[in-house]
Amino acid sequence: MKSQDELKKEAGYRAADLVEDGMTVGLGTGSTVRYLLDALGERIKKDGVHFIGVPTSKRTADYGRELGMEIKSLDDVDQIDITIDGADEVDPDLNGIKGGGGAQTWEKLVATNSKTCAWIVDESKVVDQLGKFPLPVEVLAYGHKQLVKRMADLGYRPEVRLVDGQPFETDEGNIIIDLHLDQIDDPYALADKLSNMTGVVEHGLFLDMTQTVVIGGQDGTKLMNK
Ligand SMILES: O=C(CO)[C@H](O)[C@H](O)COP(=O)(O)O
Structure with missing residues (x-):
């Protein structure tokens, strides 16, 4: 039986094939994405592939540079061909929860400015209904204790x-x-509610944002497409 980490690695390496020479590529954040970056780093060294990477966190920017990638900010590119990112949960409609690594705001900005998006996950992340994984919400520090109270009043069990x-x-x-x-x-009603709360910067519900999910599983790596 393969470990969760091995399945993440298989998904990350498989998704690296989605990147073509000359592309501008949104680079997600997290442990699965780290494997994607490793695979892309190998392609740069072995095949001389060149692409511009648009990172979704400082961690990803640093690691990408270490591996020899050309890294540019979202503000310095015209468009992104594909963004490849991890996810914490994915449902059958390819909606998901992200932000386990706390990077969902940049992740959503990069994703919404991409022609297409792919997520890389191990099979444990594929669920029938979203919500078991605690939903990350990025909020301003100022006044956050009041926001916690309001969310508790709404029954959201905030932490x-x-x-x-x-x-x-x-x-x-x-x-x-x-x-x-x-x-x-x-999820759509909840996303609206959270987006309308003053102090909320961005929530981790990613709805209708990805077209492909690459799933590392015990029986091999599979693709789910919208
Ligand atoms: O949304 C994210 C970071 O904000 C990650 O993509 C998500 O948490 C999955 O992480 P991992 O690949 O480490 O399981």
Whole structure:
């Protein structure tokens, strides 16, 4: 039986084939994406493939540069051909939860400016209904305690994400509130509600944003297409 990490690696390496010479590529964030970056780094060295990488976090930018990639900010490119990113949960409609690594704001910005998107996941992330994975919401630090109270009143079971006892800080200097919802019956209604809450920067519901999911599984790597 392969480990979750091996399945992530297989998905990441398979998705590297989606990148063609000359493309501008949105580069996601997380442990699965790290394997994608490794695979792309190998293609750069072995085949001389050249592409422009648009990172969704400082971590990805740093690692991409280390591997010899040309890295540009979203503001310095005209368009992105494909974005490849990880996900925390994916449902049968290819809607998903992202932000386990706290990078969902840049991830959504890069994704919405891409011609096409692909997610790379191991099979444990494929679910019938979204919501078991706590939904990450990036919020401004100022006033976040009031926001936590409002979210609690709405029954969202919010929890400020901590690292070593201190609030986790995003690349934009914001805070993440994880919502322990267990199940999300209407992701579109919830997305609207969260987007309209003052203080919310971006939530981790990614709806109608990806066309392909590359799934690393025990029986091999499979593709789900919209
Ligand atoms: O959304 C993300 C980061 O904000 C990641 O893509 C998501 O959390 C999956 O991460 P991993 O590949 O490490 O399981």
